[in-house]
Amino acid sequence: xxxxxxxxxxxxxxxxxxxxxxxxxxxxxxxFVVANSYRVDTIFAKSAIWSVPAAGGDSTRLTFGPRADxxxxxxxxxxxxxxxxxxxxxxxxQLHLLxxxxxxxxxxxxxxxxxxAGRGHSPVEWSPDGRGIAFLATAPPQKRSADAGDEIxxxxxxxxxxxxxxxxxxxxxxxxxxxxxxxxxFCWSPDGxxxxxxxxxxxxxxxxxxxxxxxxxxxxxxxxxxLHRSVRPVGKPAWSPDGSTVAFLSSFWSDRGNTIGxxxxxxxxxxxxxxxxVSHGVSVNSFAWSADSTRIMTVAHDDGGMGVSExxxxxxxxxxxxxxxxxxxxxTESFDMNASETMVMVREDASSPTDLWIxxxxxxxxxxxxxxxxxxxxxxIEAGETRSLxxxxxxxxxxxxxxxxxxxxxxxxxxxxxxxxxxxxxLSHLNRYTPAYREQGLLATSGIAVFMPNPRGSTGxxxxxxxxxxxxxxxxxxxxxxxGIDHCVELGIADPDRLGIAGNSYxxxxxxxxxxxxDRFKAALMRAGISxxxxxxxxxxxxxxxxxxxxxxxxxxxDGIFKEFSPITHVKKVKTPTLIIxxxxxxxxxxxxxxxxxxxxxxxxVETELVVYPREPHGFSERAHILxxxxxxxxxxxxxx
Numbered sequence: 001x002x003x004x005x006x007x008x009x010x011x012x013x014x015x016x017x018x019x020x021x022x023x024x025x026x027x028x029x030x031x032f033v034v035a036n037s038y039r040v041d042t043i044f045a046k047s048a049i050w051s052v053p054a055a056g057g058d059s060t061r062l063t064f065g066p067r068a069d070x071x072x073x074x075x076x077x078x079x080x081x082x083x084x085x086x087x088x089x090x091x092x093x094q095l096h097l098l099x100x101x102x103x104x105x106x107x108x109x110x111x112x113x114x115x116x117a118g119r120g121h122s123p124v125e126w127s128p129d130g131r132g133i134a135f136l137a138t139a140p141p142q143k144r145s146a147d148a149g150d151e152i153x154x155x156x157x158x159x160x161x162x163x164x165x166x167x168x169x170x171x172x173x174x175x176x177x178x179x180x181x182x183x184x185x186f187c188w189s190p191d192g193x194x195x196x197x198x199x200x201x202x203x204x205x206x207x208x209x210x211x212x213x214x215x216x217x218x219x220x221x222x223x224x225x226x227l228h229r230s231v232r233p234v235g236k237p238a239w240s241p242d243g244s245t246v247a248f249l250s251s252f253w254s255d256r257g258n259t260i261g262x263x264x265x266x267x268x269x270x271x272x273x274x275x276x277x278v279s280h281g282v283s284v285n286s287f288a289w290s291a292d293s294t295r296i297m298t299v300a301h302d303d304g305g306m307g308v309s310e311x312x313x314x315x316x317x318x319x320x321x322x323x324x325x326x327x328x329x330x331x332t333e334s335f336d337m338n339a340s341e342t343m344v345m346v347r348e349d350a351s352s353p354t355d356l357w358i359x360x361x362x363x364x365x366x367x368x369x370x371x372x373x374x375x376x377x378x379x380x381i382e383a384g385e386t387r388s389l390x391x392x393x394x395x396x397x398x399x400x401x402x403x404x405x406x407x408x409x410x411x412x413x414x415x416x417x418x419x420x421x422x423x424x425x426x427l428s429h430l431n432r433y434t435p436a437y438r439e440q441g442l443l444a445t446s447g448i449a450v451f452m453p454n455p456r457g458s459t460g461x462x463x464x465x466x467x468x469x470x471x472x473x474x475x476x477x478x479x480x481x482x483x484g485i486d487h488c489v490e491l492g493i494a495d496p497d498r499l500g501i502a503g504n505s506y507x508x509x510x511x512x513x514x515x516x517x518x519d520r521f522k523a524a525l526m527r528a529g530i531s532x533x534x535x536x537x538x539x540x541x542x543x544x545x546x547x548x549x550x551x552x553x554x555x556x557x558x559d560g561i562f563k564e565f566s567p568i569t570h571v572k573k574v575k576t577p578t579l580i581i582x583x584x585x586x587x588x589x590x591x592x593x594x595x596x597x598x599x600x601x602x603x604x605x606v607e608t609e610l611v612v613y614p615r616e617p618h619g620f621s622e623r624a625h626i627l628x629x630x631x632x633x634x635x636x637x638x639x640x641x
Contacts, residue, residue, distance in 0.1 A: 004382035006407070007435045007445045009631055013038050013623060015375050015436040017045075018354045019329065020071060021344040023054065023336045024078045030054055030344050031062070031072035031081055032356060034374060037436070038623035043091035044068035044117075045621060049083050049098075052371045054342070054358060059372050062098060063105060069096075070117055076130040082108070084117060084124065093117060095124065095133060095166065109166050109173055113139045116161065120257030121185040121236055122331060127218075128192040132165045134218070136183060137175075138203075158182075158203050163195060165218065176220045184208055184256070187237045187246075189268070193218055196227060196237040196246045196268075205587070208256045209233055209544035213248055215268065228266050228273045235259030236286070236331075240293040244268055245313070247296060249284060252467050252548055254424040254506065255588075260285040260459045261466065263296060265313055275463075276316040282307060283428075283459035283466060288335035288343075297335060297343070299328050301428055301460035304388055304400045308343075308359070308366055322359070322366040325349060325388060325431045344371070350386035350404075353378045353433040382407045383435050384444035391487035393456075393480045400460075401453035401484055402429050403493065406444045416498035416641035417449040418523075419485055423505035425457040425473060425549075426466055438630045439502070446638050448500075451488055455480035471551025473506070474513045474565040481510070482518075496520070498641045502633070504528050505589060505618065509567070512597055515578055516570035523640035524578045525633055528589050528618055531571075531597035533562040541587040571600045577607035579636045581629050583616030609636075 013036075021032040035047035049063040049072045063069040065087035073082045079100055084093045088107060093116075095109040109115070116123040116136040123136040138161045163177040163186055177183050177195070182203040186195045196215050200207040212229035216222045227246060228234060236259055237248045246268055251261025260283045266273040277284055282300035289296055296311045298318075307323035330345040341361040347368075348354045353375040359366040385405045393399050405411040420440065422429050429452035435441035440450050454460065455477040457469035469477045488494040500523040503511040508529020515524050530536045537546050537555040546555070546562075553561045563569055578601060582594035591612060598610040611632060613625045620626050 004380060007381050007383070007441045009442065009627060011381055011435060012438040012441060012630060013626060014377065015353050015433075018346045018356060018372065018374065021330055021346060021356055022072055022074055023342070023344055024074050025076060026078050027336050027342065028054055030356060030358070030371065031074065032344075032346075033070050033072065034061075035068075035070070038626050039621050040623050042067050044070075044086060049081065052356060054344070054371070056369065056371060059374065068093075071122075071124050073122075073124050073126060073133070075126055076128065082124065082126065082133055084115060095135060097168075108133070108168070108171060109135075110171075111137050111164070111173060113137045120259050123185075125186075125188055127165070128188055128190060130168070132167050134163055134165050134176075134186065134188065134195070136161050136186070137164050155204060160203050163197065174220055176218060176222075178216060178222070178224050181214075181224060182207065184211060185235060185237060187239050188218070189215075189239050190241055190243045196239055198234055198237060198248075199224070205256070205541040206544040209253075209542070209548060213237060213246070213266070215246075225270060227268070227270060228264070230273075232261075234264075238287065238289060239268065240289050241291055242293040244293065247287065247289065247313075249287075251283075251426065251463055252470060254426040254545065254549070255542075258424070258427060260301060260426070262463045263287055263298060263311065274316075276311055276313055277318070278463065279316070280309065280311075280318055281462040282309075283462065285459075286331055290341075297341075299330070299343075299345070301430070303460055304402065304428070304454060305431060305460075319364065321361070321364065322368075327430045327432055348433045348436075349431050350433060351383065353436050378433070378435065381435055382445075383433070383441065385411065386431060386434065388431070389451075389484070389487065391484050393476070393483045395476070397456065397480070399453065399455065399480050399484060401451060402431060403488065404434055404440055404444050404450040404452070405493075406447045406449065411449075413449075413493045414489075414495040415447070415449040415493060416500070416637075417451055417485075417488060417494035418443055418500040418502055418637050418641070419451045419453065419481065421481065421501070421503035421507035421510040422452070422454070422458070423503070423507050425455075425469060425477065425506045426459060428454045428458040428460050438626070439633045442630065442634045443637060446634060448637060448641060449488075449493060451484065451494070453481050453484040455484075470549055471553070471561070473549055474510065478510065478513065478517070481514075498522060500524060500637045500641055502527070502637075506530075508589070512567035512578075513565070515574045515576040516567045517573075519575050521576045523637050524576050525581065525636065526578055526594070526597065527581045527629075527633075528583065528586060529580075529593065529597075530567075530589055531593045531600075532566045532568040534566070535596065536589065536593055537562065539590045539592065568596060568600060571597070572604060574601060574604065574606050577636075577640055579632065580608065580610045581632070582610070582612050583618060583620060584612050584614045585616065586618045588618040
């Protein structure tokens with residue numbers, strides 16, 4: 001076996017991304033998506049549909065479109081795969097049908113609007129009888145009159161996303177969800193007569209934070225009835241097989257798509273919702289009903305790792321089937337909850353990049369087998385050692401995080417260390433394959449340890465912990481991070497004179513906040529971060545998020561919490577060299593936040609650089625931009641630590 005070589009910059013974009021595994025109705029095959037981790041000269045990253053036998057064997061590529069083929073969905077009889085593709089017109093997804101036994105894919109829909117690809121949920125589902133496919137589509141903008149100018153009337157002409165159904169035989173497509181109701185997610189009832197849907201009255205991104213669960217007929221013209229509404233948003237609805245109950249996830253979430261929380265159930269004919277995982281101390285991100293509707297299988301973030309449990313929906317008692325320091329990703333439909341009770345997940349850990357794994361239930365436990373090996377070149381690359389760390393914060397709470405050490409002889413401490421704060425804040429650092437996560441792997445290769453803390457507000461310790469920093473972002477969670485850094489110093493791992501801090505999104509805010517609160521860091525990276533909460537609130541597309549996460553505080557109070565926790569308020573204290581990176585068309589955290597902080601640091605004589613990447617939103621996707629921002633980040637810390 002060859003000796004592994006050091007990780008190189010080009011390696012970080014070489015790993016294929018596997019996603020969206022779906023088990024065929026007979027349980028014999030798994031369809032999934034293989035995509036590039038970047039894009040070049042296309043609107044979406046290039047991807048294709050693949051298949052692998054559930055019993056093991058070679059993986060087979062099924063589609064060969066020139067751009068993005070995604071979202072595979074088996075017909076109820078298993079004879080056909082539906083999928084989305086922009087092969088006919090770039091950036092415009094349409095439904096296609098592929099015969100499983102062989103033949104060319106045929107375009108099914110010809111919508112004028114845009115079919116959604118999904119963001120943490122399934123936007124495309126076959127009807128239970130297999131005669132139609134429901135999907136989410138947004139109507140095209142209304143044509144303006146010939147004498148209209150090019151002025152923008154902000155939020156004045158809402159464009160709604162509705163559930164459409166296409167008839168398989170005729171191709172006739174019809175919008176069926178109520179007009180004037182924006183649909184974010186949906187699921188069919190078992191009899192195909194209704195939908196349960198996550199909806200809001202307006203289609204703006206910020207409206208999702210106040211969404212609710214409703215049900216309505218799958219035929220056009222029906223009215224909606226309320227199933228559940230509370231101060232928390234809801235997500236991933238799933239109707240029980242017997243039709244009596246709808247399950248869903250709920251929490252105060254940071255971002256649409258990152259729906260990780262507790263499982264609630266509500267009677268399908270309306271009633272009070274009940275939390276069936278409230279005492280579990282974990283954060284569920286996917287689940288599935290048992291065939292008899294008495295149990296729910298959950299996959300959850302659990303103390304920095306992930307676990308699988310079974311929940312009795314009557315008693316709320318749960319039984320742990322498996323836990324590991326790995327990352328699992330997959331939707332409800334990746335479970336086969338019939339007699340075999342199997343599940344297919346995209347799985348990775350510190351030593352292995354993403355691949356498909358299948359878990360089969362054996363009485364009260366799960367047995368795992370790997371199905372694919374599509375990133376085998378990872379075995380040529382030397383990865384650093386990843387450790388789980390636990391420490392106590394100032395008020396005695398137990399904290400967890402991950403520490404990535406440089407490979408081989410570079411791992412002798414005390415080491416320079418960069419603390420990487422995750423986004424959200426309602427997310428978490430997990431035991432990922434760090435060479436595929438760019439800066440982490442390259443920092444370690446250059447001899448720098450990377451500390452990845454999970455402070456309060458992170459997922460993996462239940463709803464109370466996840467919501468414990470609401471109204472206090474930059475308060476106790478910042479103290480948790482400092483306590484973790486001190487723990488690394490006390491262990492002899494981190495050199496207290498060579499510390500850096502970095503973060504993206506909420507983590508970018510925390511990096512900016514950190515350099516206004518202490519001089520102990522020798523370098524910082526603020527990526528897509530917030531520097532002034534009031535101006536952020538005025539322009540962000542998710543204005544409800546900061547209102548919720550600062551405890552419904554008044555953003556226009558000139559002396560309130562929005563001013564208190566804004567890094568710009570304390571910017572005259574900054575001495576730390578700070579690199580600022582931002583996407584030019586970021587609607588979540590507008591680029592003005594970067595310009596503001598950079599201008600202040602420049603005029604105050606603090607060493608700083610600002611790099612803005614055109615065409616990039618909140619997360620970067622162009623290959624050249626990914627490589628350039630990664631190179632700059634590693635160089636910034638290597639030169640200063």
